[in-house]
Amino acid sequence: MLVMFMGAIEGTIVATAIPAIVGDLGGFSHYSWVFSSYLLMTTITVLIYGKLADLFGxxxxxxxxxxxxxxxxxxxxxxxxxxxxxVYRFVQGIGAGAVMPIATTIIGDIYPKEERAKIQGYLSSVWGISAVMGPAVGGLLVEYVSWRWVFWVNIPIGFIAMIGLWVFLQESNVKRKASIDYVGAILLTVSVSACMLVLVEGGVQWEWYSMETILISMISFVTLILFILKERKTPEPMMPFSLWNTRPILIANIVSFLTGIILIGISSFLPAFVQGVMEKNATIAGFTLTAMSIGWPIASTLSGRLILTIGFRNTSILGGISLVIGGSLFVFIVPEFGPIGAAVSSFFVGVGMGLTSTSFIVLIQEAVAWQQRGIATASNMFMRNLGNTVGAALLGGILNGQIMRYFSKQGNDIGELLTLDSTNKLLNEEERNTLLPEVKNLLQEGLEISLHTVYITILFVALISFFLIFLLPRMNVDSNEKVVNK
Structure with a gap:
């Protein structure tokens, strides 16, 4: 729980502080890279850590x-x-790849299957605690101390968590001979990195049909094909495709990829909407994200009980409905709704994430033995993280491109003088107050319209994930605590 708290609070506290960070350091055009760099390394390393956890404990x-x-x-x-x-977020992401998936895997190890659904739900209460503390602490640190402390608060939590693991966690499983797929890891890193680069810079720094975009896209595609071929021939693949032969795991992982896009779209860009368009401070912006992170653990706790009564599929369908409701509310949100409107929309997204993610993790862990539980759990985390990575890059690219198009079409002479980094001034209260009214209105209208384009994309992704959930077979836990396919 301490390890998960560290990972959970990092997400909420940094998302709250990021507008202040951009306002201080500048570089709004690199806004999405602060998230993408972290998520990229988390995405790549989660599979490696999952495999290593199966090999060495x-x-x-x-x-x-x-x-x-x-x-x-x-x-x-x-x-x-x-x-x-x-660059430093890259380093942080390398370590984060081990935190959430292995913590979840440990729960699968130490609890029998009849208790696992309930405990996974209770474990998600950590997200509720971090949801309340993270944005509140982050906002207070930004306003009264410095945004730098939002990173340093992880240090005591991490040390306490590590001591607790070494004192209390006992492992007796025999460790196997190591066989690590380094080539596969490199190929996947190149493929995902190239894809992310195209999504972030395409339509902004490079034209979509430019030589740079085409060349890097080809690199991403070729290395992906080589990765798939390599994994099929490797005795100990980093991504065992045999896991994907089971339809529940396949559907769960695909939907997790899509929900990862939704999650990063809300957590990354909602604070910018609240601070830049609604002109609220970092603490209030954090409150809107808190609503999502509170909805998540509440739904996860309920999910543990629902799985035992109505099954994995129906529980996931309820989560899909909530995601669609949350996405729809974001599409119609306007500044007049205020932070409460943003918080309500955020809460529904959190409920959807809680219902679906808990169902998927329990389902996947039930389907494999100890020797594959680490990599199986990591594969689901990988797909969600990959969705986060692609989502941060894709939605960031959409945001940046839409802002520039708005400035060029609606700004007349003023728009010609504005750049993406001009939006920095909306995220800093002192600089925002120095703007001329016409410049401020243009920047806010551009940011608002561009963010609504992002929210429309999120709703579309939520609809796709909802319909995919119906492809899950009807699987329940029967009275003997065994998963049965109906």
């Missing part, structure tokens, strides 16, 4: 991840430029 691998995560957190707090922060 959970305790040593998660400890290594925590140490790297804390080193990255310290460096992020000392960043002097946006480029430095992005």
């Amino acid at each position: 959970r305790k040593i691998i998660i400890s290594i991840g925590i140490i790297i995560f804390l080193i990255g957190s310290v460096l992020c707090g000392f960043a002097l430029t946006m480029n430095q922060l992005i």
Whole structure:
């Protein structure tokens, strides 16, 4: 729970502080890279850590991840430029890849299957605690101390978590001979990195049909094909495709990818809407994200009970409905609704995430033995993280491109003088107050319209995930605590 708290509070507290960070360091055009750099390394390393946890045990691998995560957190707090922060977020992401999936895997190890659904739900209460503390603490630190402390608060939590694991967690499973797929890891890193680069810079720094875009897209596609071919021939693949032969795991992982896009779209860009368009402070912006993070653990706790009564599929369908409701509310949100309107929309998204994610994790862990539980759990985390990574890049690219198009079409002479980095001034109250009324209105209208384009994309993704859930077979836990296919 401490390890999960560290990972959970990092997400809420940094998302709250990021407008202030951009306002201080500048570089709004790199806004999405602060999230993308972290998520990229988390996405790549989660599979490696999952495999290593199956080979060497959970305790040593998660400890290594925590140490790297804390080193990255310290460096992020000392960043002097946006480029430095992005690099240090890479380091932080390398460690974060071990935190959430292995913590979830440990729960699968130490609890019998009849208790696992309930405990996974209770464990998500950590998200509720971090949801209340993270944005509130983050907002207070930004306003009264410095945004740098939002990274440094991880340090005592990480040390306490690591001590607790070494004192209390006992592992007796025999460790197998190591066989790590380094080539597969490199190919996947290149493929995802190239894809993310195209999504972020395409239509902004590069034209969609430019030589740079085409070349990097080809690199991403070719390395992806090579990765798939390599994994099929490797005795110990980083991504065992045999896991995907089971339809529940396949559907769960695809939907997790889509919900990852939804999650990062809300957590990354909602604070910018609240601060830049509604002109509220960082604490209030954090409150709107708190609503999502409160809805998540409440729904996760209920999900543990619903799985035992109505089954995995129906529980997931309820989650899909909630995601669609939340996405629809964001599409119609206007500044006049205020933070309460944003919080209500955010809450429904959190409920949808809680219902679906808990159902998927329990379903996947029931379907495999101990020797594959780490990589199976990691594969689901990988798909959600991949959705986060692609979503941050894709939605960031949509946001940046839409802002520039709005400035060029609606700004007349003023628009010609504005750049993406001009939006920085909306996120800093002092600079916002110095803007001429016509410039301020143009910037706010551009940001609002561009963010609504992002929300429309999120709703579309939510609808796709909802219909995919219906492809899940009707699987329940019967009275003997066994998963049965109806």
